[in-house]
Amino acid sequence: MTATLRQAVGAEWAKLWSVRATWWCLACAFALTVLIAVTLGGASATDALREYDGDAGAARAAGVRVVASEAVVSATSFVQFALVALAMLAITSEYASGAIRVTLQATPVRGVVLAAKALVVGPVMLAAGVLSGAVATGVVYAVLSADVFGGLVVLPAGDAVADLLGTGVFYALVSVTTLGVGAAMRSAAGTLTVMFMLLLGLPLVILMTGVPALLDASLRMPTFAGLAFMGSTDNLTGGPMPYPAGRGCCGC
Template structure:
């Protein structure tokens, strides 16, 4: 398995799209700084009454879905690019056990996505907190920094899970476009549709959407949904297992 992991890492770092995507994630930190600075400038010019009504969400969480999408796309391309170029035949000839090939890709893409997600989250968190300073900008900047560490770690885990979902969708559809559209729908379209549902279904559906699971996983005060931490963890695992299960079934039964 070590050889499989080494080969998958070599393939992933040899593709230019990997570095483009990681570059986009890195650029999200300066974007957080810019947006936070704009919010601070606006807050400074408000009266005390309007400051009390000012809503300042934590910017690392506001941009988290974009980072999740970036890492999901990276994972999609990790499998679909091999179908596009025909290199999947070489991969399967070198490693006939197809589940092992997908397993190696899952370990590498999840590891890179977890690391990239955590670097973004902690970097964006440090930058935004430094810019806000001691301003009591509610609700995103009124808690002690150390109290937000569990939320940051849980959010990083969600990035890795979305990457595994992207890998599974890519293996199942064999189409980068189809997998990316499905991933975008999961991250951006379904939350909007869930908000349009009548209660209590709006809350029930919203509880199991990826965007809301990190907060429930650590029982954060800003969490949207009523799942207990173990329930949120179970849903996160279910997303990864379902997507990878579908991808494994297609990879095992269809010719390359």
């Protein structure tokens, strides 16, 4: 890392943590992760019990299990927008306030500025994904261990680690993509609109057409590709992904 890039990274780190929006976005991401993961996990356990007429013993004998960390992975489709907002503000707020002029005077090379922002935002989002996912996984396991959910919840250590790391990587990649869109759009409203359409709006619209070729295209867009990368079994498609988890990081 060059001295210029190192200095730019230090400046971006200070800017990120000096505003309240960072803390609010991270707090919302943590709260949403826990809330949505518990809701989805509870729904999975309830559906499993319903198939066996509420007989938890029969469900367990049939091998039915609810993996606590899988609920966290499923929650990423919704939680990602709290972190998209944070990544968006890291770039568009400077254009809105005019502070980008000072930033570019200090570091005249735009590529270095964007690289510095990515080197700060990416790791922060990865850590946020892992930490919020770990907390949510623990809460899901504790809640679903109650008798009302039939004791179907399990927490395999290997699966949990893979799910949490995958979640963190997914959030980091989405956030870096948001930085790029924000640099191009230079507008918070424009960036948020483009990212919403890219991550959720357009894939779902295409999915509803039912056209096989369009369906395949939608499954290769960022959200579905991310779910495949994380090994999700709940991807809104009603069937398996058309490519393995290892290819989900590029959607190819």
